[in-house]
Amino acid sequence: MAEPSMSKEALRTLAQSAGVNISDDALEDLLPRMRRSAEATAGLDALDLEDVEPATVFSPESG
Amino acid sequence: MTTVSSGLVFLSISEAAELIASKKLSPVELIDAHLNRIDGADERLNSFITLLRKESLSAAREAEKAIASGGYLGPLHGIPIGLKDLYYTKGIHTTIGSKILRDFVPEFDAAVTERFKDAGAIIIGKLQMHEFAMGASSENPHDGPAHNPWDTGRVTGGSSGGSGAAVAAGLCMGALGSDTGGSVRIPAALCGIVGLKPTFGRVSRHGVYPLSWSLDTVGPMTRTVRDSALVLNTIAGHDHRDPSSSRRPSEDFTAMLDRDIRGTRVGIPREYFFDLIDPQVAEAMHKAAGVLGELGATVDEVSITALDHSLTISGTILQAEAAEVHADHLRDKPGDIGEDVRARLYQGALTLATDYIKSQRARTVFNRQIAGALERFDVLLAPTCPIGAPRIGEGSVQVGTKTVPALTLLSNLTRPFNICGVPVVSVPCGFTNSAMPIGVQIAGRPFEEATVLRVAHAYEQATDWHTRRPSL
Numbered sequence: 001m002a003e004p005s006m007s008k009e010a011l012r013t014l015a016q017s018a019g020v021n022i023s024d025d026a027l028e029d030l031l032p033r034m035r036r037s038a039e040a041t042a043g044l045d046a047l048d049l050e051d052v053e054p055a056t057v058f059s060p061e062s063g
Numbered sequence: 064m065t066t067v068s069s070g071l072v073f074l075s076i077s078e079a080a081e082l083i084a085s086k087k088l089s090p091v092e093l094i095d096a097h098l099n100r101i102d103g104a105d106e107r108l109n110s111f112i113t114l115l116r117k118e119s120l121s122a123a124r125e126a127e128k129a130i131a132s133g134g135y136l137g138p139l140h141g142i143p144i145g146l147k148d149l150y151y152t153k154g155i156h157t158t159i160g161s162k163i164l165r166d167f168v169p170e171f172d173a174a175v176t177e178r179f180k181d182a183g184a185i186i187i188g189k190l191q192m193h194e195f196a197m198g199a200s201s202e203n204p205h206d207g208p209a210h211n212p213w214d215t216g217r218v219t220g221g222s223s224g225g226s227g228a229a230v231a232a233g234l235c236m237g238a239l240g241s242d243t244g245g246s247v248r249i250p251a252a253l254c255g256i257v258g259l260k261p262t263f264g265r266v267s268r269h270g271v272y273p274l275s276w277s278l279d280t281v282g283p284m285t286r287t288v289r290d291s292a293l294v295l296n297t298i299a300g301h302d303h304r305d306p307s308s309s310r311r312p313s314e315d316f317t318a319m320l321d322r323d324i325r326g327t328r329v330g331i332p333r334e335y336f337f338d339l340i341d342p343q344v345a346e347a348m349h350k351a352a353g354v355l356g357e358l359g360a361t362v363d364e365v366s367i368t369a370l371d372h373s374l375t376i377s378g379t380i381l382q383a384e385a386a387e388v389h390a391d392h393l394r395d396k397p398g399d400i401g402e403d404v405r406a407r408l409y410q411g412a413l414t415l416a417t418d419y420i421k422s423q424r425a426r427t428v429f430n431r432q433i434a435g436a437l438e439r440f441d442v443l444l445a446p447t448c449p450i451g452a453p454r455i456g457e458g459s460v461q462v463g464t465k466t467v468p469a470l471t472l473l474s475n476l477t478r479p480f481n482i483c484g485v486p487v488v489s490v491p492c493g494f495t496n497s498a499m500p501i502g503v504q505i506a507g508r509p510f511e512e513a514t515v516l517r518v519a520h521a522y523e524q525a526t527d528w529h530t531r532r533p534s535l
Contacts, residue, residue: 018412018413020409021394026409033406034413037378037379041418041421044422044424046372049425054420
């Protein structure tokens with residue numbers, strides 16, 4: 001799970017791993033958005049996801 | 064604001080169809096009237112990316128000939144339709160509102176383009192949109208903003224903004240938008256027209272440039288509910304070329320329109336929809352609920368707690384899928400993508416796989432709660448956009464005591480119905496103090512478009528919002 005306190009350096013590493021070249025300024029702008037997003041995703045635990053499968057699942061019939 | 068029901072360009076599709084079928088109106092005359100209207104108005108609206116003047120006139124002449132010799136094909140024969148510029152049109156530029164795909168010319172038609180052509184509809188042009196359909200304003204950095212016909216200093220909403228403006232201003236009789244987080248319903252609400260997002264899988268997406276595979280839908284934008292039903296009749300149905308296309312048989316979506324709505328159970332979600340909203344919009348929606356009550360529906364509140372997670376679920380899934388759709392563009396030509404869309408694509412590209420899967424798991428819970436509510440209620444009622452159309456370039460707006468980013472706010476209330484994929488229609492339900500249109504959403508059970516349209520039609524017939532036209 002993403003850490004709410006993610007750093008710019010962590011984002012830079014993530015971008016490099018994803019093969020995306022993001023400028024320093026863009027990373028700066030992105031950081032607060034990514035932090036908010038990580039916090040919001042962590043908040044999904046409030047829905048009690050125990051034993052819940054994702055909405056999209058592989059079906060061998062549909063290939 | 065004026066109330067105008069005369070003039071060829073403001074006929075409804077169903078009215079024009081009757082005149083064409085009885086040979087009282089020539090498709091050539093109808094297309095001419097629309098081309099003249101476009102010439103007179105689109106400089107101010109910027110709603111077309113590609114105008115198909117020669118092609119549409121030629122198609123109109125063919126339609127006229129066919130109808131004169133007894134070959135009438137049905138209610139869309141000879142009707143001018145606009146396509147958002149992400150629907151593939153063989154041999155015609157399809158830009159997706161982008162610089163990167165400026166020169167893209169598809170070698171085949173989208174399934175919906177084929178169906179329109181088979182029905183004798185006339186494609187009059189390709190319509191302006193937010194770049195890559197990834198935004199709610201249609202302020203396009205490459206083509207300039209689409210302008211709202213009710214106030215050209217304001218946005219149309221998006222991403223199908225050209226479609227909203229063109230239909231509202233009488234530049235075409237109907238249009239197709241696409242709806243991933245509200246892109247049909249937002250411009251429909253802000254431009255004062257009807258916008259229908261059908262059930263996920265109801266309409267083929269073959270030949271539609273994707274944004275998010277698990278959220279994208281194709282939907283009509285028209286000036287009346289009946290016209291949306293007529294367009295849906297034409298475009299709905301199974302298509303083996305789209306893996307998500309439903310095998311459920313299509314139906315005549317106009318058949319039930321005139322049945323009354325007595326006894327229909329209408330639920331208004333207690334959570335989320337009224338947390339951040341202009342009081343004028345909330346009041347208009349509650350008045351709409353009152354009208355449905357007067358028509359014999361029972362209206363009650365319903366609790367759907369998962370709604371509070373709508374933006375997280377929708378945002379995570381949409382951005383991650385969009386980043387994969389545009390992975391090559393983001394890696395090879397990021398400078399050719401507008402700033403706002405690029406930032407969202409970056410965010411999607413850096414989304415962790417675990418967060419994406421978690422959002423899809425939360426989506427399961429979300430969908431169960433919506434399904435539970437729709438067992439107790441036939442339809443759900445909610446405001447479409449929390450505010451009227453903001454000004455072009457307006458970064459943030461004041462809602463109550465809060466200052467919030469205008470563009471993200473626009474899609475807050477439409478996203479929930481993309482998560483669960485149910486059918487939902489936005490219909491005009493009033494105006495703000497700034498004389499900008501307000502819309503209300505009516506959502507129903509999967510594949511029950513007929514119910515959603517019936518309730519919307521009953522509301523529309525009991526009010527006169529749909530008869531008002533911008534004085535452009």
